[in-house]
Amino acid sequence: MLLVSTALTDLKQRLAEVYDLQRTLGVLRWDQQTMMPPQGAAARAEAAATLTGIVHERFVSEETGRLLEQVAPLELEYDSDDASLIRVTRREWEKERRVPTQLRADWAREAGNAHIAWLEAREANDFSVFLPAFQRVHEVALRWAEYMEQGDSPYDPFLDEYEPGMKTAEVKAVFDVLRPELTAIVREAGEPADASFLQGDFAIATQQEFLAGVMHDFGFEEGTYRLDPTVHPFAIWFSGGDIRMTTRYRPDNLQALWSTMHEAGHGLSFRGIDPLLRRSPLDGLPSMALAESQSRTWENLVGRSLPFWRGRYPELQRRFPQLQNVGLEAWYRGINNVDPGLIRVDADEVTYSLHIILRFELEQELVAGTLDPAGLPEAWNARMHELLGVEVPDDVRGVLQDVHWTRAGYGYFPTYALGNVLSVQIWRAVAQDLPELEAQLEAGEFGPLYDALRERLYRHGAKFTPMETLDRAIGADAIDPQPYLEYLREKIGGLKVV
């Protein structure tokens, strides 16, 4: 047993080093998207490619495999940290070692170059500026998929990157329920209420002051986090004491409030991971859908709720006097308007998932080869008309709006809609623990909600599969769209202007 226990120590050390390098890649990415001068992009793409290759090489090495073999005889409780570490590592190692290191590095490099091209294309408002770089990263992604275990759908390997173990057919089954129901809710919602007060003059510095209060009340302590502007908001963490959220401020609307609460939701779930899991592959969430369920929880179930604004609206009115003539009810109606639009990140809770279904469908076609990258703008625009009834005026407000395809990150988008679904499933269970939840949200006391979510969900980190985690969190064994649809019907029905 001495050998076995030494092997476990060695394995942990090795994984801690891989973790360090992955976090370092995260620092490169955070810096690139918040701080880096634009002319630094080409060198940054090289650096990220080199480091990506090294991370891959070290992780998939024979030495990792040898250590995994040596620890196999250990008899450990399934739920223990060590057993989970070994289980999760073995799955990832067996998957990742199929991929040549060079391919991983190429993917990172082409993603970096495509990110540069995407920024240029947005500047020029022209997809064709992005196309050549996109085609290159797209082809690397397809080459990568050939090394993966083939599933029922060519989309399965991509989905598995973000949603371990989930099949395309399972996503389709959920989306097949959502698509007609959401379309019906949009139709039945009728004319949107007046929300013109959401456009206007909103000084960014004042938005920041308001948000600083929200972040504080959500539980973020000084010296443990940052919130910075970026083009495409994201959240990342380098330790429990170094959580980086990013957001996008606009001087003429208040979208930053919700995009910030969204990223704060990510930040809180990173923060709630058991400290004993830090500096290991378990220091994360088990899937993107579970991660997104929490960003959407804090953005929508908290940040678009009536109790939250009952407590906080007076402060917002004080900071933005033009809202003095807008009552709480009108405000609440306005921020929850169902109003099909062009931009995913600005979408309401109902149409948001339709934006996702569009991307999910296009991605499957791209991966299957039935849609050529060059045909993407046309397909996008047609699908927007079909699903949301809107006409896309240009590429920036269409196919160029999201960053994800700069890394051919297919499989990521559907997790947003699954996150919406899961957020309500989990919220219902958590609400049972907290009989005073509404009053707490109104009072700006978010500690009990955070503690309940941490206890049920966050603390597990990535110890279990997504479905095992859901089971431990709320005793459910599948993603169920019904609570989400019920929540929307009830909320949107109640908002209807009669």
Place this chain on the structure above:
Amino acid sequence: MLLVSTALTDLKQRLAEVYDLQRTLGVLRWDQQTMMPPQGAAARAEAAATLTGIVHERFVSEETGRLLEQVAPLELEYDSDDASLIRVTRREWEKERRVPTQLRADWAREAGNAHIAWLEAREANDFSVFLPAFQRVHEVALRWAEYMEQGDSPYDPFLDEYEPGMKTAEVKAVFDVLRPELTAIVREAGEPADASFLQGDFAIATQQEFLAGVMHDFGFEEGTYRLDPTVHPFAIWFSGGDIRMTTRYRPDNLQALWSTMHEAGHGLSFRGIDPLLRRSPLDGLPSMALAESQSRTWENLVGRSLPFWRGRYPELQRRFPQLQNVGLEAWYRGINNVDPGLIRVDADEVTYSLHIILRFELEQELVAGTLDPAGLPEAWNARMHELLGVEVPDDVRGVLQDVHWTRAGYGYFPTYALGNVLSVQIWRAVAQDLPELEAQLEAGEFGPLYDALRERLYRHGAKFTPMETLDRAIGADAIDPQPYLEYLREKIGGLKVV
């Protein structure tokens, strides 16, 4: 020859990857000192240690040695890029492979921890808070030195890290000239002129606006650089298009003007390196003394010169109306006052080198073991009295003022004074190329000066040894303190208030 040329390509690729990882370490460091929330420090120290170990391991590998052997038969011009790459790499490889990888990683980790302790000690204004972490990093440094080639002085290996090939005795020879001469200049300078106008209310935003103009005129283009606040200013670059300078603003004085021009000088010399040398070990300067010669050039020979301020002082007066009653001559006198003080980075051109001599002497004693780390504050304070005639009131204004010892970076400090000396040696040569230099400085036209320095010095990068570089730049084969002393005597003599 096919094998040899393939080996050269492979060697370059390998070195490019090592370069990428070193730049990535730079990103970690830049982020740590400008952006990172304080609570992220412990994890950052681990990440930097892991990456440092990997950089070392990859560079010193047998594979690098094998490639170096394979390219040995190549017949190349001494001055060619390829010959230089091979020569510089071989020297560095033979030196670096003596060091165990674990020791390099330990050094990085202990340096990270000591940096945290240093910040805490500064907060507490108490050296004893820093001492335990300092002792640990000090011991790692001494262990490292045991692996190095032993020179005449135990300080030689440390010096060689920053000043390749230079011996402690050579530095001593220069400093033995400087010490009495500088002390005499201080004595003869007499009472400092009134410079009370340098203290007062100087809005940081206004300083930043003024400096933005300076940076622009120095030649920095939008989208290729950053200038951020930090505790201990430094400059670093990740590519020719991503140069990061940092500075320290104070709302009650204008020291940031010179600390920014200092870092801008570093930035300009990074910028001037031949683009063909990028992403290779030659993308740097051959020694810290040559690097510092250029930061001091732009800080002092430009930024404290009469022509510079003749052109720029009206703008400064416009931005800070309290200077309206201070004439150009009084201003020039004030910013060049010889006035022994406590803080190195705030020191005038004469006493600055005395601050360095103090550190050089203490470092030699630390390394020789004749001074214990615990005895540092007492030794510091005594030496400050002896060399500069000032009493040190507390640790923050004494032994805790510099960041360098957090990484036991002995050998770095002397390069600042050598840089002062070299700056004037090089300036004299460059001034011969530029008969209109004074008029250009007054007109804010810095392009000709930059071009001349790039042509003589910057473009060579790290292709040659420091002395080979000096020879190519100005036809000199040694560091000569006389021009520096002449420059000071002339300048300070001219300033004397009669």
